[in-house]
Amino acid sequence: TSFIFKEVCGYPLSIFFIVVNEFCERFSYYGMRAVLVLYFKYFLRWDDDLATSIYHTFVALCYLTPILGAIVADSWLGKFKTIIYLSIVYAIGQVAMAVSAIHDITDTDRDGTPDNMTFHVVLSMVGLFLIALGTGGIKPCVAAFGGDQFSDHQDRQRRTFFSVFYLCINGGSLLSTIITPILRAQDCGIHSQQKCYSLAFGVPAALMLVALVVFIVGSGMYYKAEPQGNIMLDVCKCIGFAIKNRYRHRSNQYPKRQHWMDWAEEKYDKLLIAQIKMVLKVLFLYIPLPMFWTLFDQKGSRWTLQATTMNGYFGSLVIQPDQMQTVNPILILTLVPIMDSVIYPLINKCGLNFTPLKRMTVGMLLAAIAFVCAALVQIEIDKTLPTFPSTSQSQLKLLNMGSETVTIKIFNDFFVLQASNEYFTFEAGQINISVGHPEVRNTISLAKGQRQTLLIPLTITDEWLMTDDITSKPQEGNNAIRFVNGMKTAVNVSIPAANFGLIEPFSYSNYSLIKNGKVTFTLWSGSQSCEYSTDFGFGSSYTFFIPSTLVFGPNCQESITAAEDIKPNSVHMALQIPQYFFITAGEVMFSVTGLEFSYSQAPSNMKAVLQAGWLFTVAIGNFIVLIVAELAKLPKQWAEYVLFASLLVAVCFIFSIMAYFYTYIDPAEIEAQFKKNVNEDDEDNKHKLQKTERSNGKINVTKLSYYNMA
Numbered sequence: 001t002s003f004i005f006k007e008v009c010g011y012p013l014s015i016f017f018i019v020v021n022e023f024c025e026r027f028s029y030y031g032m033r034a035v036l037v038l039y040f041k042y043f044l045r046w047d048d049d050l051a052t053s054i055y056h057t058f059v060a061l062c063y064l065t066p067i068l069g070a071i072v073a074d075s076w077l078g079k080f081k082t083i084i085y086l087s088i089v090y091a092i093g094q095v096a097m098a099v100s101a102i103h104d105i106t107d108t109d110r111d112g113t114p115d116n117m118t119f120h121v122v123l124s125m126v127g128l129f130l131i132a133l134g135t136g137g138i139k140p141c142v143a144a145f146g147g148d149q150f151s152d153h154q155d156r157q158r159r160t161f162f163s164v165f166y167l168c169i170n171g172g173s174l175l176s177t178i179i180t181p182i183l184r185a186q187d188c189g190i191h192s193q194q195k196c197y198s199l200a201f202g203v204p205a206a207l208m209l210v211a212l213v214v215f216i217v218g219s220g221m222y223y224k225a226e227p228q229g230n231i232m233l234d235v236c237k238c239i240g241f242a243i244k245n246r247y248r249h250r251s252n253q254y255p256k257r258q259h260w261m262d263w264a265e266e267k268y269d270k271l272l273i274a275q276i277k278m279v280l281k282v283l284f285l286y287i288p289l290p291m292f293w294t295l296f297d298q299k300g301s302r303w304t305l306q307a308t309t310m311n312g313y314f315g316s317l318v319i320q321p322d323q324m325q326t327v328n329p330i331l332i333l334t335l336v337p338i339m340d341s342v343i344y345p346l347i348n349k350c351g352l353n354f355t356p357l358k359r360m361t362v363g364m365l366l367a368a369i370a371f372v373c374a375a376l377v378q379i380e381i382d383k384t385l386p387t388f389p390s391t392s393q394s395q396l397k398l399l400n401m402g403s404e405t406v407t408i409k410i411f412n413d414f415f416v417l418q419a420s421n422e423y424f425t426f427e428a429g430q431i432n433i434s435v436g437h438p439e440v441r442n443t444i445s446l447a448k449g450q451r452q453t454l455l456i457p458l459t460i461t462d463e464w465l466m467t468d469d470i471t472s473k474p475q476e477g478n479n480a481i482r483f484v485n486g487m488k489t490a491v492n493v494s495i496p497a498a499n500f501g502l503i504e505p506f507s508y509s510n511y512s513l514i515k516n517g518k519v520t521f522t523l524w525s526g527s528q529s530c531e532y533s534t535d536f537g538f539g540s541s542y543t544f545f546i547p548s549t550l551v552f553g554p555n556c557q558e559s560i561t562a563a564e565d566i567k568p569n570s571v572h573m574a575l576q577i578p579q580y581f582f583i584t585a586g587e588v589m590f591s592v593t594g595l596e597f598s599y600s601q602a603p604s605n606m607k608a609v610l611q612a613g614w615l616f617t618v619a620i621g622n623f624i625v626l627i628v629a630e631l632a633k634l635p636k637q638w639a640e641y642v643l644f645a646s647l648l649v650a651v652c653f654i655f656s657i658m659a660y661f662y663t664y665i666d667p668a669e670i671e672a673q674f675k676k677n678v679n680e681d682d683e684d685n686k687h688k689l690q691k692t693e694r695s696n697g698k699i700n701v702t703k704l705s706y707y708n709m710a
């Protein structure tokens with residue numbers, strides 16, 4: 001096809017449109033993904049398990065569909081048309097998501113919640129399916145299409161292109177991961193206000209349309225390689241024939257052939273056989289690669305969960321656990337230029353031949369080191385975690401609701417206390433407690449595997465209360481808060497984000513989850529009120545005690561006491577930075593190199609197919625996370641990190657052996673050589689045929705014209 005070729009600084013101008021397209025597309029994809037689980041949970045009202053499984057199914061689908069896009073591109077439509085058509089599908093999917101998040105559409109009673117949830121669920125599932133088809137389908141095509149814009153002698157420029165391409169991916173993902181959660185947090189609606197998921201999905205939809213327009217604008221400048229027929233069908237038939245033919249000739253009387261694919265020579269073109277050999281060699285090399293993605297993709301799951309047990313205060317800046325993931329694109333944006341312009345040239349200068357496969361091997365090792373760092377951080381966190389009771393133990397804390405200290409005797413131990421901050425651990429199912437003078441004795445039954453608080457009433461002869469306490473760290477860095485009312489009147493406690501309800505005299509509220517930061521509680525009793533302010537960190541649990549002596553008014557701040565049930569997270573989130581650094585450095589060496597390697601080692605008619613093969617390793621990697629985590633079921637998280645690191649080191653060792661035996665090829669040169677050989681053979685045949693046929697005294701015009709065409 002004809003195209004206008006323009007060059008800027010030695011680079012084809014067309015790649016500008018391709019990298020801008022990639023930037024917008026990744027913005028669209030990661031922006032939508034950033035709020036997806038919250039949309040499931042809070043808009044569609046799904047539980048955590050359903051939300052997580054649908055989320056992971058969607059992500060896995062996004063990495064399975066590349067194979068479809070690649071087949072369509074290489075065999076039928078060509079990369080350009082495939083990108084256009086699938087981008088339209090993708091944009092429709094994004095628009096469907098945005099529409100599915102408009103609660104007003106079915107909110108007939110105008111209370112802010114959708115009334116026909118089925119409509120929203122069906123529309124969003126259709127939207128997600130179209131997005132998975134679109135994003136996965138175009139992914140192998142865009143990278144390969146970018147590579148196609150360079151001529152064979154522009155190896156260096158093409159390598160730089162793949163680095164810039166990777167920078168654009170991460171620039172887009174970084175911006176969108178910051179912006180869409182902010183959009184989601186806005187309130188919007190026609191009749192009633194709701195969190196603005198429609199805007200959070202709408203902006204990615206708009207960016208996908210921009211991506212499409214930018215790509216179309218560059219249309220006249222692209223080199224568009226023609227698809228070469230149903231290549232995948234030919235490949236499958238050729239492999240099938242080679243296997244069948246080899247089996248038919250299994251007896252020793254037939255001479256061995258150099259490669260099992262050579263058994264297809266009777267029926268198939270030598271060039272096709274050579275191209276299949278190239279692809280199979282690379283695909284074979286890919287077998288160990290999913291293990292890298294197994295570790296890499298745990299950033300979004302395990303590492304984010306780890307961050308929820310850490311302290312996110314960076315001075316006055318508060319980083320939420322899921323925001324730590326933005327460290328990865330930030331580091332990519334800094335490390336890719338450093339690697340390309342400093343580290344790799346320096347290694348070259350030292351005379352070391354740092355081949356793509358060596359880089360990938362080092363990338364794997366760096367990812368393993370990242371997991372060792374994660375394990376060390378986990379060990380630090382574990383030291384600060386409370387010791388919860390085992391299934392045979394019970395833990396008890398005492399809260400004296402009276403204003404006087406009392407002497408408490410548990411078995412033979414004496415405690416003089418107002419409230420106990422510590423939990424006592426017991427193996428026995430029952431304990432005897434004596435309180436005060438004259439002694440009041442009670443036998444308390446303890447719940448196994450539980451933490452409880454014994455509320456000793458103001459008048460110790462009154463009924464004693466036992467509360468069930470929290471026995472795990474609150475999720476997502478939240479703080480679990482409850483109130484005990486020691487007053488003779490009911491008290492209502494509220495904050496803007498939660499209402500603890502009316503707490504009866506000598507009673508207690510349920511736990512409410514509260515975010516970090518300063519919180520002001522308002523306490524009401526009849527028409528009297530007072531305010532109590534306190535600062536929360538991450539992952540703590542407190543029982544606030546309202547004493548019988550509380551006087552409503554400005555002084556209530558001093559009267560209320562706080563019992564710390566679970567300490568706030570103390571290990572700082574900054575400790576995760578080394579693991580992010582190593583995994584990202586590993587990613588730059590492994591993923592950027594792998595992307596370019598997959599392009600450069602693929603035959604011309606299977607560039608997109610090999611990109612899809614590369615992306616398929618990501619899908620497999622994600623399945624391995626589920627399998628290993630399910631099978632291993634290690635009691636300690638740090639041990640699981642070490643297990644994953646060890647598995648990657650083992651796999652890396654196997655990969656380095658495979659890589660040692662791999663010979664780099666230049667597919668374009670091999671293909672050109674084959675074509676030249678075929679032409680020379682044809683010329684030879686032509687002369688031979690003309691000679692024979694002249695000697696026979698007749699010339700076959702049809703045959704001659706066939707050779708001339710060749």
Ligand SMILES: NCC(=O)N[C@@H](CCC(N)=O)C(=O)O
Nearest residue numbers: 169170328329332591615618
């Ligand atoms: N840092 C994330 C990133 O760059 N992701 C890339 C590559 C993902 C992959 N597994 O190939 C992306 O295209 O999103």
